[in-house]
Amino acid sequence: MKSAALRYKFLFFLGLTTAQTGLSQTDIDQAACEGLKDLRNLTLTRAEIKKNPIDDSDYCYVRGIISPAIHFHAQLPLPKNWNGRFLQWGDGGKDGDLDYANHRVAQGYAVTNSNLGHDSAVEPGASFGLNNRQAEIDFGYRAVHLTVQAGKHLIQQYYEKKQDYSYFEGCSQGGRQGFMSAQRYPKDFDGISAGAPAFNYQGLNAAGTWNLQRVFRDNLVGNLAVDSNDDGSLDSLALVQVLHESVLQRCDANDGVLDRLVSDPLSCSFDPKNDLIEAMCPATPSGEPCFTQAQIETIADLYDGPKDSDGRQVYPGKMLGSELRWPGYYLPWEGNKMGPSKLMGVAGDHMNYLFYEKDPGVAVPDVRDINYKTKTTGANPEFHWIDWKIDDFFSGKGDLMKSITDANDPDLNPFLLNEDGKMIIYHGLTDTLIVASDTIDYYNDLIDVTFNGDSEAAKKSARLFLAPGMNHCGGGAGPNAWDKLSPLVNWVENGVAPESIVATHITNGEIDNERPLCAYPKQAKYIGSAGGAANPQNWRAENFQCQ
Numbered sequence: 001m002k003s004a005a006l007r008y009k010f011l012f013f014l015g016l017t018t019a020q021t022g023l024s025q026t027d028i029d030q031a032a033c034e035g036l037k038d039l040r041n042l043t044l045t046r047a048e049i050k051k052n053p054i055d056d057s058d059y060c061y062v063r064g065i066i067s068p069a070i071h072f073h074a075q076l077p078l079p080k081n082w083n084g085r086f087l088q089w090g091d092g093g094k095d096g097d098l099d100y101a102n103h104r105v106a107q108g109y110a111v112t113n114s115n116l117g118h119d120s121a122v123e124p125g126a127s128f129g130l131n132n133r134q135a136e137i138d139f140g141y142r143a144v145h146l147t148v149q150a151g152k153h154l155i156q157q158y159y160e161k162k163q164d165y166s167y168f169e170g171c172s173q174g175g176r177q178g179f180m181s182a183q184r185y186p187k188d189f190d191g192i193s194a195g196a197p198a199f200n201y202q203g204l205n206a207a208g209t210w211n212l213q214r215v216f217r218d219n220l221v222g223n224l225a226v227d228s229n230d231d232g233s234l235d236s237l238a239l240v241q242v243l244h245e246s247v248l249q250r251c252d253a254n255d256g257v258l259d260r261l262v263s264d265p266l267s268c269s270f271d272p273k274n275d276l277i278e279a280m281c282p283a284t285p286s287g288e289p290c291f292t293q294a295q296i297e298t299i300a301d302l303y304d305g306p307k308d309s310d311g312r313q314v315y316p317g318k319m320l321g322s323e324l325r326w327p328g329y330y331l332p333w334e335g336n337k338m339g340p341s342k343l344m345g346v347a348g349d350h351m352n353y354l355f356y357e358k359d360p361g362v363a364v365p366d367v368r369d370i371n372y373k374t375k376t377t378g379a380n381p382e383f384h385w386i387d388w389k390i391d392d393f394f395s396g397k398g399d400l401m402k403s404i405t406d407a408n409d410p411d412l413n414p415f416l417l418n419e420d421g422k423m424i425i426y427h428g429l430t431d432t433l434i435v436a437s438d439t440i441d442y443y444n445d446l447i448d449v450t451f452n453g454d455s456e457a458a459k460k461s462a463r464l465f466l467a468p469g470m471n472h473c474g475g476g477a478g479p480n481a482w483d484k485l486s487p488l489v490n491w492v493e494n495g496v497a498p499e500s501i502v503a504t505h506i507t508n509g510e511i512d513n514e515r516p517l518c519a520y521p522k523q524a525k526y527i528g529s530a531g532g533a534a535n536p537q538n539w540r541a542e543n544f545q546c547q
Contacts, residue, residue: 029058029078036158043064043065044062046062046063052102052106053102054103059081060077061075066150069135070115070138071098072112072150073113075102076158076159077108082108084163085109086165087101087109087168088166088167088169088189089170090169090171090174090178091116092171093172093173096123096124096128111151114144116138116139125346126350144177148166152166165190167489169485171195171473171484175194176197176201176405179408182416182421183412190492191489195426196426196431196436196472197427199439200315201402202406203314205351206355206390208329213388215332219370220332221292223298224240224331225239233334234333235334236333239295240324240331244321250268250270251264251270251320257534259513261469261478262469264468265321270320273296276291276299280293303317306390307390314390316441321429332368352385357398357401360381361382361383362380372384408442410448422488424463424484424498425462425463425465428469428472443462460497463519478513499518499546502514502517512536512539514540515540515541516544522546522547523546
C-alpha cells in the first residue's frame, strides 16, 4: 500500500486542487514528511514538520539510527524552499550529540548531522572508546559517510530527485571530517569547506597532553600564572601579557600595519631565552612581573612543540601571537579553577581511550590532581595522563588508532582530480588548540603529492586561507567572520575560484577591522593612503591587496 504522502501526491498529479481534495497545503506538507517513516530500507524514528527558529519557516525534520549506534537527523526544507543542495554539517570536540544548522536550512539547504556513534551524556569526552573498537571506527570515519548516504537517500525519496550538488562544512573535528571524506570517500561531496582541521588527530592530542605535562611538571614550577599577593592562589596572568607584548614588539610591524596582530608569524623570529632577558627576575625592578628560568623553559617548550627522545617532532609548537590563548587551554589558574580546558575536556582522558590499541585504564577521578596514585588493579584499572610518555607516539603502540582517526594523507587525486572536487581550507593564526603551521605543512604536502609540486595547478582545486588574529574556528582580535560556504558554492557551481575572502571583526555590532584573507601563500598588504596603515579607519578591504 502506498504511504499517505504518495497517495496525496497522486491526487495532485491528477490535477486536483486543494479545494477539490479537501486538503490544505499544510496537510500535504505534513503527509509528505511523515510518510518518510514508511521507508523500508532506512530505520527512522521521527519524521515531522518543525519550525525553523531562524526564519519561522516549516521544514521536515527526520531522525534515524544506523546500526549499531549512529544516531542521525536531517533538516529538509519544504520542496518549495529547497535550493537543490545537500549539506553535511560537521561536528566539534568529541561530538556525541546532534547539531543543527538552522541558518543553512533557512538558506534552502537539506542538512544532515550525526552523533558520531555515541551519546556524550552517558559517555562524555573520549570514554565512548573504552574497549569499543566499533565506536572508535564510527567516530573515526564511518558515521559521517553513512549519514551522508542516508541523507542523500532521504532527499531522493522526499523531493523525488537527487541533489544537484553536495557539500560539507565544518571546523575543528568537522575539519578533520572534511579531510577524512576527501581521502576515504571522494564521491561523497562536490565541495568541502574545512576549518582548523584536526586531521593530525593523534599528533595534536599527544601535543596537548605533552604541553600540559610541561606546565604541570615539578608542582607547576614553570606555570605562567602566578600568585600576585601571596595568598596561595594563582590569580595573575600578567606574565602572559608581558610575553605577548614582547612578541608584538618584534613581530607586529612585519606586515606594514601596526594593528596588534601578528599577520605573518612564520616570518618573525622570537627566542624567549634571548628576547626576554630584560624581563628575567634578577633584571627587572622590584614589584614588576618577571620570568623565572623555569617559566622561560615552559615558554620555549610551547613554542618548540613536543619531540621524542630521538628528536622526532610529534607536532608543531604554538605560533607567535597566540600567547593570550594559552591560559584557556594550558595554564591552570584561579580563573579556570586550576583546570584549563585542554586538560578538562580533551587531554585528561584521550590517552586512556583513543590512542592505544589496548586501552591502558580509565581516567582518574580528578584530572587536576597530578599527585593522585592510580589504581592499577581491579575491574577498572586507572591510567593518569601525567604518566603518558611522548616516546610512545612513534613506538607503534598508537598505530591502529592513527589508522582510524588520522586524516593526514596528502594524496587527494581521487577527490580533487578524478571527481573534480573543490576544497577550501581555512585556519586562524592564533589558534592554539590546533596549530595552523600543521595545516600549512599539509597543504604544501598536498601540492607536492597530488600536483607534483605545481602550486598553480593545486589552486585550481584546493585553496588555503589563513586568518591573522583569529582563534580556534572564530573569535580573536583579527578579522574572523565570513560565510564559510558561499565562496565554495560559487567555485563549484560557477567556476569562480576565490582569490581572497573578505573577513570582518565586529565590536559592539560595528565593523572595526576588515580585510581580505588571501589564498596561500599570498598575504594582504596595505595599499591605502601613505602613512595611514596604523589608522583603524583605514582597515577596510579596499585598502589591502593580496601580494
